[in-house]
Every structure is written in C-alpha cells, then in structure tokens.
Amino acid sequence: MSLRCLSALLLFFSNSVLSTELRVCAESDNLPFSHIERTGFENRIAALVAFDLGADLVYSWQPQRRGFVRKTLGAGLCDVWMGVPADYPRVLTTRPYYRSSYVFVYGKRSLRSFDDPALRALRIGVQLPGTDMAQTPAGHALAARGAIDNVVGFPIYGEQPAAQRIVQAIAQGALDAGVVWGPAVGFFAHRERLSIAKAAAPELPFEFSIAIGVRRDARELRDALDAALARREVEVARILDEYGVPR
Amino acid sequence: MSVFALAAALALVPLAARSADDGEWRMPARDYAATRYSPLADISVANVRSLKEVWQFTTGVQAGHEAAPLAAGGLIYVVTPYPNYVFALEPGGKVRWKYDPGVKASAQGVACCDVVNRGAFYDAGRLFFNTLDGQAIALDAKSGRELWRAKLGNIAAGETITMAPLVVKGKVLVGNSGGELGVRGWLVALDAKSGKPLWKAYSTGPDKDVLIGPAFKPFYSSDRGQDLGVKSWPPHAWQIGGGTVWGWISYDPQLNLIYYGTGNPGPWNPEQRPGDNKWTAGVFARDPDSGEARWFYQFSPHDLHDYDAVNENLLLDLSLDGKIRRVLVRPERNGYVYVLDRASGEVLSATPYVHITTSTGVDLKSGRIQYNPQKEPKAGRAVRDICPASPGAKDWQPSAYSPRTGLLYIPHQNLCQDEETYQASYIAGTPYVGAEVLMRPGPGGHRGEFSAWDPVAAKKRWAVAENFPVWSGALATAGDVVFYGTMDGYFKALDARSGEVLWSFRASSGIIGQPITYRGLDGKQYVAVLSGVGGWAGAVVSNDIDTRDGSAALGFANAMRDLPKYTVKGGMLHVFALP
Numbered sequence: 001m002s003l004r005c006l007s008a009l010l011l012f013f014s015n016s017v018l019s020t021e022l023r024v025c026a027e028s029d030n031l032p033f034s035h036i037e038r039t040g041f042e043n044r045i046a047a048l049v050a051f052d053l054g055a056d057l058v059y060s061w062q063p064q065r066r067g068f069v070r071k072t073l074g075a076g077l078c079d080v081w082m083g084v085p086a087d088y089p090r091v092l093t094t095r096p097y098y099r100s101s102y103v104f105v106y107g108k109r110s111l112r113s114f115d116d117p118a119l120r121a122l123r124i125g126v127q128l129p130g131t132d133m134a135q136t137p138a139g140h141a142l143a144a145r146g147a148i149d150n151v152v153g154f155p156i157y158g159e160q161p162a163a164q165r166i167v168q169a170i171a172q173g174a175l176d177a178g179v180v181w182g183p184a185v186g187f188f189a190h191r192e193r194l195s196i197a198k199a200a201a202p203e204l205p206f207e208f209s210i211a212i213g214v215r216r217d218a219r220e221l222r223d224a225l226d227a228a229l230a231r232r233e234v235e236v237a238r239i240l241d242e243y244g245v246p247r
Numbered sequence: 248m249s250v251f252a253l254a255a256a257l258a259l260v261p262l263a264a265r266s267a268d269d270g271e272w273r274m275p276a277r278d279y280a281a282t283r284y285s286p287l288a289d290i291s292v293a294n295v296r297s298l299k300e301v302w303q304f305t306t307g308v309q310a311g312h313e314a315a316p317l318a319a320g321g322l323i324y325v326v327t328p329y330p331n332y333v334f335a336l337e338p339g340g341k342v343r344w345k346y347d348p349g350v351k352a353s354a355q356g357v358a359c360c361d362v363v364n365r366g367a368f369y370d371a372g373r374l375f376f377n378t379l380d381g382q383a384i385a386l387d388a389k390s391g392r393e394l395w396r397a398k399l400g401n402i403a404a405g406e407t408i409t410m411a412p413l414v415v416k417g418k419v420l421v422g423n424s425g426g427e428l429g430v431r432g433w434l435v436a437l438d439a440k441s442g443k444p445l446w447k448a449y450s451t452g453p454d455k456d457v458l459i460g461p462a463f464k465p466f467y468s469s470d471r472g473q474d475l476g477v478k479s480w481p482p483h484a485w486q487i488g489g490g491t492v493w494g495w496i497s498y499d500p501q502l503n504l505i506y507y508g509t510g511n512p513g514p515w516n517p518e519q520r521p522g523d524n525k526w527t528a529g530v531f532a533r534d535p536d537s538g539e540a541r542w543f544y545q546f547s548p549h550d551l552h553d554y555d556a557v558n559e560n561l562l563l564d565l566s567l568d569g570k571i572r573r574v575l576v577r578p579e580r581n582g583y584v585y586v587l588d589r590a591s592g593e594v595l596s597a598t599p600y601v602h603i604t605t606s607t608g609v610d611l612k613s614g615r616i617q618y619n620p621q622k623e624p625k626a627g628r629a630v631r632d633i634c635p636a637s638p639g640a641k642d643w644q645p646s647a648y649s650p651r652t653g654l655l656y657i658p659h660q661n662l663c664q665d666e667e668t669y670q671a672s673y674i675a676g677t678p679y680v681g682a683e684v685l686m687r688p689g690p691g692g693h694r695g696e697f698s699a700w701d702p703v704a705a706k707k708r709w710a711v712a713e714n715f716p717v718w719s720g721a722l723a724t725a726g727d728v729v730f731y732g733t734m735d736g737y738f739k740a741l742d743a744r745s746g747e748v749l750w751s752f753r754a755s756s757g758i759i760g761q762p763i764t765y766r767g768l769d770g771k772q773y774v775a776v777l778s779g780v781g782g783w784a785g786a787v788v789s790n791d792i793d794t795r796d797g798s799a800a801l802g803f804a805n806a807m808r809d810l811p812k813y814t815v816k817g818g819m820l821h822v823f824a825l826p
Contacts, residue, residue, distance in 0.1 A: 033676040042676075063356050064675045070790060071356065085671045085678045089796055128487070129674050130405065130428040130514045131801070133553075133624060133666065133682035140626045140680060143519040149481045153515060155429030156675050157357070157405040181677045203627055208671060208678040 021058050022050040024080045025072035028061040030161060032187035032243045033083060036061055041183075041243040042082040045097070048235055049212075052228040073215045080225070084213035091213030094226045097236050098183075100247050101207040102138050103196040105189045106177040107170050112197040120147045122176040125166035127184070128153040138179035141201040164188045183210070186244030196246060270766025275315035275366040275411045275720075276645065277763070279498040280562040283647035284723045285764045289772040290825060291726030295740045295750050298774070298823050304340040306818035308332065311759055311781015311789050313643070314366040314411070315720065316820055317374075318765035320388065323775065324369065325820055329355055329362035329379045335391060336820070338767055344391030354380035354402045358409070359427055360783030360801070361790065365643065366411035366761065368419075370439065375419050377408040383421045383437060395442035399423070399435060406430045413496040414439055415505060415535045422492025426510040426555070432490035432527070434507060436538060446538035450490030450509040450526050451476045457526060458538045465542045466592040467614040469523065479522040488520075489513035490527035494557025494643055499573075502590055504532045504541060506562070506575055510555040511547075518625060523548040528556040530577065532592065542592035546579050547616060551623055552605055553637040554580045559645040561655065562589060565703055576702050578646055578657045580639025581616065583609060586702055598705040600698060601640040601661060602690050604632050624682065629667055636664035636686045637801065638783060642718070645761060649723035652743045654708060655700040656729045658717035660784075661689040662806055684802030694806060697721070697731055699746060709746035715810065718784045719776070720761030730774060732758025734785055735813035738776055738821065754778035754821060757785055757814040771824055779818030780810070789816045 024046050026034040034040035038047070038059075050057040060077040062068065069090045072078055086096045104111050111122055124147065126139045135143075142151050152175065154162040163184035169175040171192040178185065179199050189196050200206045212229070214222050229236065240247065276283050290298065306312070310328035317324040322343055323336040330350045335343040355362050358379060367376035374388045381400020386393055399421060400406035405428025413420045418436040426432065432450035437443065449456040453474045454463075465471055472478070477485055490509040497506045509531065512524035529545035547554045561576040565586070575589035582603040586595045597609035597616075607617045622633050641659035648655050664686040672681040688694045695713035700706070719732035727743040734757035740750040757780030764774045781789030786800045787807045797805030 027675060030675055063353055067356060067790065070792065074791070074793075083676060085673055088671070088673060090793075090799075127677055127679075128429055128514050129672070129677065129679040129681075131672070131674075131681060133516060133684065134672060134679055135516050135519070135626070135681075136677070136679045139516075139519060143516070144626065148519055148521060151481070151519075152483050153429070153487060155405065155487055155514060156677060157403070157428045159403055161675070162677075184676055204680055205671065210678075 020055055022046070022053065022055040022080060023058045023060065023078040024082060025060045025062050025078035026082060027064040030064065032183070041239050041245065044239045045236055046080070046082050048232050048239070049225060049228045052232055053224060079214060079218065079221060081213040083210050086209040086211040088213060092216045092218060092222050093211040093213050094222055094229060096209035096211045097229050098240055098245060098247055099207055099209045100182040100245055102136065102179055102199045103182040103185060103246055104177060104199050105167065105170065105180055105185050105194050105196045107194050109176050110195065111177040114141050114145055114201050119145055120150060123150055123152065125152045125154055125169055125175045125178040127162040127180060128155045130155055130157055136181070137201070137204040137206050138199060140204055142179065144203065167192050167194060170194055182246040186246050190244040198246065272318045272763040272765045273369040274413065275761055276495065276559065279500065281495060281497040281559045281645070282561060283645060283721060284649050286725045287764055287766060287772045288725035290724065290728060290764070290774065292728055292742050292749060294825055295726070295728050297825055298740065298750050299826055300752060300821055301824045302340045302822050304336055304820040306332070306334070306779070306820070308779070308818045309789060309816045311361045311363050311785050312777040312779030312818040313363040313759050313782055314777060315761035315763050316775050316777060317367055317369050318763065318775070319369040321768045323820070324367055324374055324388070325777065326364050326367045326376045327818060328364050328781065331364055331378045333367065333374065333376060333386065333391070335388070346386055346391045348378050348382065348384055350378045351380040351402060354407055357402050357405055357425065357428070358407050359425070361781045361786045363409050363782055365409060368412050368414050370414040373439070375412045375414060377410065377412055377421055379407050379409065381406055381408050381423070383412060383419060383442065385439070385442060397437055397442040397444070404430065410493045413498065415498045418445060418535060420496050420505065422507065424491050424493035426489030426491040426513045429487035429514045430491055431486060431488060432492050432509055434492045436535070448533065448538045448540070450492065451480070451485040451488040453477055457540060458533070459540045463540045463542070466544065469613065469615065470543050470545065475525045479525045481520060484515060484520050487514060488524060488527060492557065495559040495645060497560045497562050498535065499562050499589060503534060505535045506530060506532050506560040506589065508557040508560070510557055511550045511553050516626070517549060517551045517623070524550065528554060530556060530560060532589070544587060544592045544594065544614060546585065547581050551618065552633060554639055556580060557643065558641060561646070561648050563648060563702065567595060567703060576655060578641050578655065578659070578700070580641060581606065582635050582640040584700055584702065584705070596705050600657065600700060600707060601659065602634050604634040624666055629665070631665045632663055633666065634663040634689055635660065636662040637684065638662065638803065642783070644718050645720045647721040647723040647729065649743055651725060651727060653701060653703065654743065655702050656721040656723055657698045657700055658719055658721050658731050659696055659698065660716040661691065661693055661696050662686050662716065663689045664802060683798045685797050686802050686806035688806065711741070711746055711748070716784045718759040718782055722762040722764060724764055730762045732760065732762065732776055732778070734759065734780055734810060736778065752821070752823070754819065755815060756780050756817045756819065757788070759785060774823045775820060777818060777820050780814050780816060785810065787811060788814060
C-alpha cells in the first residue's frame with residue numbers, strides 16, 4: 001500500500017469513528033482549564049479540534065476528582081478528557097500538545113531558584129493534591145531543602161482553584177511567593193501582574209507533557225485526534241499564549 | 248391469660264435474656280461498651296448447624312454495605328451506602344417505609360474509599376444517621392418522618408461523613424471523614440431533640456478549639472503542654488491537618504466519659520509535617536456533657552503510614568495481676584492490641600497481633616511506639632515490606648468480645664505493601680508526583696484472618712486464615728457462637744472457644760457488613776447481616792475498577808485482583824433462624 005493510500009484510509013476511519021459528536025468530560029469550574037461557560041483554554045482547544053473534525057462538541061460536566069476516569073470515560077458519559085499527562089496509565093493519550101513546568105510566582109521579592117538563600121525565610125504557597133504520599137514536585141523540593149515552617153499548603157479541593165488562592169495571597173501580601181503548576185497559575189499571575197519563572201530541581205520531574213485522553217481501547221479516535229492536533233498546532237499555541245500557559 | 252399463667256410463661260425464658268436484655272439491637276455495637284456481644288443463647292454451638300436463611304431483602308444499591316442493621320420495636324432498619332436510603336422492614340422483608348435523604352451526587356467523588364455508611368442509631372423511637380454529603384438526620388422510627396436535619400460537612404472542601412452516630416444523654420455525636428483532602432477533623436454533639444449543635448471538638452489546633460482545659464490530664468508527659476495541636480505542626484499545617492473522626496465511639500456511664508479515635512494526619516507527607524501532629528492518630532476521652540477532653544493517648548505520633556486510629560474501643564473490666572481493672576481494649580491499625588486504663592489513659596500492654604515491620608514495639612514507660620526508620624517513606628526512595636499495609640492490621644471493621652470466653656474476636660487483614668518509584672498522577676488540571684503503592688499478602692500468603700485474642704494473657708488463642716481481608720464486623724453470642732462474613736460471600740458461625748467452623752452460608756455478594764442478632768416479636772432469636780461487597784478493600788468489584796492498574800484504589804487493587812472471580816456487587820439483607 002502506498003503511503004498516500006494509507007493516509008486516505010486513516011482519514012476515512014477517523015471520520016467514521018467520530019460519528020458527528022465529540023463528547024468531552026470536563027470540570028465546570030476549574031479556570032483557566034475549563035468552565036461551564038466554555039471559557040477555559042481546554043474548552044477552546046476542544047472546540048478547535050471538534051471544528052477540525054467536523055464534529056459537534058458535547059460536554060458532560062463532572063468534578064475532576066477520585067474515580068474521574070471510571071465515572072466519565074469508563075461509564076460512557078464521554079469519549080474525551082482534555083489535558084492529561086502524556087502516558088497517564090489509565091487512559092490512551094494523544095501526542096502531547098504542550099509541555100509546561102512548575103513555576104515560581106512572585107511579586108516584589110523575586111524567587112527564581114530553590115538555591116535562593118531566602119528559601120527558608122520567604123512565605124511560600126504550594127498546591128496540595130490530597131492523596132496519601134502524593135505531593136507536587138515543588139512541595140518535595142522545598143521540604144528537601146528544609147523549607148517547611150514557611151511553606152503554606154493550598155488543598156486542590158476547595159471553593160476556588162488553589163492556584164488562584166495562592167496568587168491572591170501573594171497579591172495581598174500574605175505570601176511572598178508560590179511554586180505552582182504553570183498552566184494553572186500563569187493566567188491568574190498575569191492578571192495580578194505577578195512574575196513567573198520556571199522552577200526546576202535535579203531530583204524530580206518539574207516538566208510534564210500534556211495530551212488528550214481517550215478510553216484505552218479507542219485507538220482510532222486517538223489517531224483522529226492526533227491528526228487534528230497536528231493540523232491545528234499553530235492555533236493551539238495561540239490559545240495557550242492567550243491564557244498565559246508557560247512553555 | 249391469668250396472672251399466674253403469665254408468670255409461669257415468663258419463668259420459662261432464661262433469666263438473663265428477660266431481665267438484662269430485651270433482645271433488641273439498637274446501635275451498631277449493641278452496647279455502649281462496644282462489645283457486639285448478645286446474651287441471646289437460643290442459637291448455640293449445639294444447634295447452629297441447622298441455621299437457615301428465613302428471609303432476605305435486596306437494597307437495590309451496588310456500593311459496599313458496611314452498616315449494621317438495627318432491630319427495634321419489631322422492625323429492622325437498614326441504612327444503605329450512597330444514596331443513603333433508609334428502609335424500615337417488617338419481619339419477612341415487607342417495606343414499612345423508605346426514606347431518601349436526597350444526598351448530593353457530587354459527594355461520591357469526594358469519598359476516599361467507596362461511598363460507605365456504617366449504620367444508624369435507634370433511641371427512644373427515633374432513628375439517627377449520617378449522609379455522605381455531610382448531614383446528620385433524625386427520623387421518627389415508626390413512620391420515617393423527618394424530625395430534623397443538620398448540615399455539618401462541606402463536600403466542596405472534601406468533607407464527607409461515613410460513620411454511625413452515637414447517642415449519649417440526649418446528644419447525637421457525629422464526626423467527619425476526608426483526612427487525605429485537607430480536612431480538619433472534628434466531633435460535634437447535637438441536641439437529639441432539635442439537631443442544634445451543643446459543642447464541637449476539633450482534633451487539631453489551639454486548646455480552645457480542641458476543648459482542652461484544666462480537666463485535661465493525659466497520662467504521658469508528651470501529651471502535656473499548651474496548644475500542642477498547634478505547636479506539634481509546622482505553622483498553619485494544623486488547619487488542614489486531618490485527624491478526622493470517622494470510626495467508633497464508646498461510652499462509660501460510670502466514669503461519664505466517651506472514647507473515640509482520630510484519623511491520620513494529612514495531607515502533607517511525613518517529612519513535610521515534622522512533629523507529633525497532635526491530636527491525630529490517637530484516642531480521646533471526653534466528658535459528653537461539655538465535650539471537655541480528659542485524656543489523650545497517641546497510638547501513632549507523627550504517623551508515617553496512614554495508620555488512622557479510629558478503630559473501636561471496647562470498654563471491659565478485666566482481671567489483670569489479680570486486680571479488676573477498668574480498661575479500654577483497642578485492636579489498632581498499627582498492628583498492636585492495646586490495653587489502656589480507661590480512667591487515666593495509661594498503656595498497660597501493647598502486643599502485636601499481626602506481622603509488624605514498621606515498628607519494633609511500644610515503650611510502656613513513655614507510652615511511645617518505636618518506629619523502624621528503615622520503613623520510613625521518603626521522596627524518591629523505594630521502600631519494601633511495609634507491614635502492616637496502609638489499611639493497617641485492621642481497619643474500621645469492628646471486633647466483638649464475649650465475657651463467657653474472655654476472648655476478643657478480631658476480623659483483620661494480613662497485608663504488607665511496597666512503595667515503588669514515584670510516578671506522575673493528576674488531579675484537576677495539575678500533574679503531581681505520587682507514590683505507587685502496591686499491597687500484597689503478608690506472611691503465609693493469605694490476606695485476611697479472624698483471630699481470637701486473650702486480652703488478659705495478651706495472646707492469640709486461635710485464628711482462621713482467610714483468602715481475602717476479613718472486612719466485616721464480628722458478633723459474639725451467649726450461645727458461644729461467633730459470626731463474621733468474608734469478601735468472597737461466606738457468612739460463618741464458629742465455635743467461640745475452639746474456632747471450629749460450625750456453619751456457613753454463601754451470599755451472592757461478598758460480606759463487609761456488621762452481623763447482629765435479636766429476638767423477634769415472635770420470641771425467636773434471629774441473626775442478620777448485610778451482604779454487598781465494596782469498601783476500600785472491595786472497590787475493585789463495587790466500582791468495577793480495572794485491576795490491570797495495581798495502584799488503583801490507593802494501591803489496594805493489586806492485592807485484590809482476583810476478587811471479581813469470586814463475587815459480584817449488590818446489597819442484600821439476610822436474616823437467619825433455627826427451623
């Protein structure tokens with residue numbers, strides 16, 4: 001089979017598996033990622049991909065908590081989960097459409113490195129994922145350098161996104177800085193005119209590649225999404241810039 | 248019937264059964280001392296082999312059924328897991344009434360370990376129970392009419408309620424769940440008449456929040472000092488420190504003290520919360536009238552392994568060294584059976600009842616557990632053979648005590664775990680670094696055990712090895728029979744003295760509920776239990792978890808991969824009697 005024949009066949013398959021709907025499960029109140037008013041950047045990218053594939057975008061709004069995969073993709077409520085780490089074991093993932101990292105976020109007093117001599121003196125906020133023996137790499141890196149008493153944890157469960165609460169605390173002077181997942185915080189930091197800088201420590205991954213997740217047996221859908229992401233790379237990058245996603 | 252004939256008829260009933268007991272089962276533990284012992288003896292070692300199922304009732308709910316049914320006023324009461332339906336059943340299974348509290352669906356995603364409920368409490372014609380979305384509700388037990396409801400927990404912040412309430416002196420005692428999610432633990436007392444809060448005692452924070460005052464006299468010096476609930480943490484960490492109160496409460500009317508345990512500290516990893524992390528992973532004695540703390544003992548200071556200390560506290564009067572001591576017996580998650588003086592909080596003994604690698608013993612002088620530093624979890628380090636595993640030697644599943652045999656009957660696990668390399672996980676848009684926890688059977692290769700423990704000699708008298716963790720409650724009776732259920736669906740009756748299996752019944756779903764026994768209005772003794780596998784251990788079946796991912800269900804899936812071959816999900820009440 002020639003290469004051209006093969007790609008024509010794939011295109012045929014990718015259109016047929018989608019039927020006419022792209023069904024997405026997303027959280028209704030988790031800006032800048034997603035919102036019920038479809039104002040998050042993952043909403044925007046999903047709309048772009050659906051447009052590319054000629055499908056209608058249909059949402060099932062679900063809190064992104066324990067058992068999310070089982071209760072959404074697993075229960076047949078939707079076919080697509082936007083924004084999961086590439087190679088996340090519970091789903092089949094597309095090619096990554098962005099790679100970002102944890103960042104330092106700060107106001108007047110800059111904090112750009114875990115080697116900063118003031119690391120144990122500045123008041124620093126981090127996100128708390130809330131599972132036994134789980135922590136953000138930022139939390140681990142701070143603890144490993146003895147920054148414990150001056151670090152404040154913000155549970156991801158709560159009325160507003162943890163990143164938003166951390167930014168507010170810095171803006172109000174209750175904290176000096178934060179070490180937060182970049183895509184979660186860039187948007188809020190920009191609005192409060194705070195600075196951000198890439199965070200890294202040798203012992204742990206601080207960068208993660210982000211992809212779209214589908215059910216583990218939905219190979220054809222995954223391939224169709226891969227093709228759409230490849231075609232829309234420039235537009236995707238523009239959306240990520242608009243929401244201040246550091247890359 | 249003449250008065251004489253009535254007297255003659257009464258004389259036929261054994262004295263103990265008539266005077267000391269009306270045959271009802273009104274709270275999950277049956278009594279305030281939490282013995283789960285019934286003086287009923289019609290069903291005995293001599294005849295239990297002919298026990299038969301006489302009726303059953305399907306709840307229509309698929310999640311894990313951990314509750315004890317209750318028997319009062321001729322009706323059987325069942326509270327189901329989410330959506331927390333309450334059924335009042337007539338003998339035979341006809342529904343007298345059903346109550347639907349309208350629990351918020353979003354509470355399901357917040358609960359850590361299946362959407363369980365551990366039962367209701369019957370008191371003076373009222374039924375009290377809690378809902379997964381954080382409410383306490385009182386119903387008229389005859390009609391099912393709602394008397395009041397109190398919103399106590401905030402599910403948006405990760406707070407749920409799974410425990411059974413305890414009613415003491417006109418107060419309904421309720422505690423919260425959700426320690427992993429940055430919830431601060433508390434126990435609240437509500438007016439049983441109105442649901443109005445009377446006092447609230449937090450498990451972390453300043454003394455005024457914990458209700459620690461001049462009457463607080465802990466036995467060990469490490470528990471003495473001002474505001475230890477703040478000072479034994481990094482600044483602010485106590486505000487989200489866990490110590491939730493999702494287990495059992497006992498009550499001693501003579502000392503006028505309630506006893507309950509507090510959950511593990513969270514949600515920071517151990518190295519990020521240096522200090523004892525008071526008042527988590529320990530037991531409080533409090534005055535139920537004011538809520539004031541009298542003493543506290545910490546089973547697992549600065550907990551390293553998710554060893555919540557919420558297990559049942561059996562209040563027994565034991566002869567120790569020739570003296571009758573009023574003690575509190577606690578088969579603890581960290582692997583030891585503790586015997587404490589329940590007036591003072593002094594540890595009289597602490598003896599391993601499972602294989603333990605995480606600690607080397609309990610120093611009786613300081614009361615302090617001696618941790619094994621090699622099993623301490625650290626970022627980036629793989630640790631193997633952590634025994635017991637995170638669910639502990641024993642989780643929530645309550646034991647029973649028979650004063651006739653002097654033995655404590657403990658349903659428990661035999662599990663160890665490895666914490667492997669860190670992997671990326673994900674929540675609400677945020678990737679993070681997590682431990683891959685894999686649980687597996689402990690020494691011997693079996694995953695569960697039902698042990699008979701002599702608390703005076705501090706010795707195991709006999710044990711039955713079970714393929715799966717024994718996640719059900721235990722029941723002891725004056726017929727010298729003990730009952731428990733297995734996750735593969737067997738309900739078993741054993742000789743309380745020898746451990747010999749005398750009878751068993753196979754339910755279609757595994758049993759993680761708490762068995763009870765009661766005398767019906769017809770004068771007969773019945774035994775009842777809920778089947779319906781699930782809970783943290785059984786989530787692989789009740790939640791259809793993909794067992795290819797061993798780290799699912801917080802690592803429990805690895806140890807339970809074969810459970811779907813043995814059982815299916817679905818809740819059912821089974822009632823048994825002699826022919």
